Amino acid sequence: MGLLAGGTLTQTISWHWIFFVNVPIGIVAPVSAGRVLASEPGVGLGKGTDVVSALLVTPALMLSVYTIVETTNYGWTSPHTLSLGAAALALLLAFVACQAKAPHPILPLRVFRSRNVSGAMGIQALMVAGVFSFQFLCVLYCRRCSASTRYTPASASSRSRSRSACSLGLSPKLIARFGPRAVLLPGLSLITAGLAALGRIPAGGSYVxxxxxxxxxxxxxxxxxxxxxxxxAMSAATPQDSGIASGMFNTMQQIGSAFGLAVLSTLATSHADVLLGDGASTASALTGGYQLAFRIGSGLVAVALLVAATLLSSPATAQPPAAKEEPVAENATH
Structure with missing residues (x-):
């Protein structure tokens, strides 16, 4: 829906509205949640909030993405890139250190003792880095390099949307029949193959x-x-840590998409500039950049496939880590 709505808003009003549209959505969501979701007791702010950790990890991630994007202007080995990258790494390490010592951490490190939880988080980041980046780059290809460069923003975005609706309806039945790991592996294989195929698209290619x-x-x-x-990811989490695991799983999706888009789009732009300098046409140079990004995305998902095949186990054999005895409501609030 985001791809379709974004293309329509860009074409009919202005690209600025892809941001403005989130304002009414952001108002409706909490109002609806207050009316629909059941109220549960929690400790509130009485036992303290890990504000320091939040102030460390947020700028660490933002600075990391900014550093990657700016490499097109400064280069990967420039003092600007290395200094900002070192600062981002220092903030991230400080966040981890705080989590190990904080009385009420926002991310208890014990959740990563489970191979399934930690493996699923890593796989999520790698998979999303490849898949979400392709949506952005594929729209650019349809608009600028395909056989028909007359695609409108709406039509280009509609042609790049994932055909996942049918498999989303089929997935629960397959998971119940064969288990999640047995369904995950062919799913990652299909993603890897699809991105690899996009890595071979020609300049002026046909959509069909x-x-x-x-x-x-x-x-x-x-x-x-x-x-x-x-x-x-959820099968290996203890009842006390289920909220944390769920939150981390969704957070890794945002982190993976942000870093994946920053890295792959930056590499695509840099490679296209090199090809333009070698005398290639604009369409050929841009296509070459997109091809490189798609191939790297395919490699990221291939690594995720390898991790899934070697690290993850089925829920029947996965052993969740032991957690401290804490009230469920209190830990859910954390």
Whole structure:
């Protein structure tokens, strides 16, 4: 829906509205939650909030993405990039140190003792880095490099949307029949193959011949992989840590998409500039940059597939880590 609505807003009003539209959504969501969701007791702010950690990890992630994006202007080994990268790493390490000592950490490190939880988080970041970046780059290809460069923003975004609806409806049945790990592995394989196919799209290619055959396995694979991965991540969490694990799983999706888009789009731009300097046409240079990004995205998902095959286990054999005895409501608030 985001791809379709974003293209429509960009075409009919202004690209600024892809941000403005979140304001009414942000108002409706908490109002609806207050009316629909049941109220549960919690400790509130009485036992303290880990504000310091929040002030460390937020700028660490923002600074990391900014540093990556700015490499197009400064280069990867410039003092600007290295100094900002070191600062981001220092903030992230300080956050981890605070989590190990804080009485009420926002991210208890014990949740990562489970191979399924920690593995699922890493797989989520790698998978999303490849899949979400392709949506952005594929729209640019359809608009600037395909056989028909007359695509409007709305039509270009509609052609790049994932075909995952059917597999999302099928995933619960397959997971119940074969188990989440058995469904996750072919899902990641399909995503890897789809991105690899996009890595071979030619300049001036046809949507039906060159793009659509890659989008089909991508959409089906993502629809199979995401529910399976969520099931594996939650199956290994203790009841006390289920809220934390769920929050981390969704957070890793945001982190993976932000870093993936920053890295892959930066590499695509840099490679296109090199090709332009070598005398390539604009369409060929841009396509070469997109090809490189798609191939790297395919490699990221291939690594996720390897991790899933070697690290994750089915819920029947996964052993969740022991957690301290804490009231469920109190820990959920954390």
């Amino acid at each position: 011949v060159d793009v659509l055959p890659a989008l089909l396995p991508l959409g089906i694979g993502f629809g199979l992989a995401m529910p399976s991965l969520a099931t594996l």
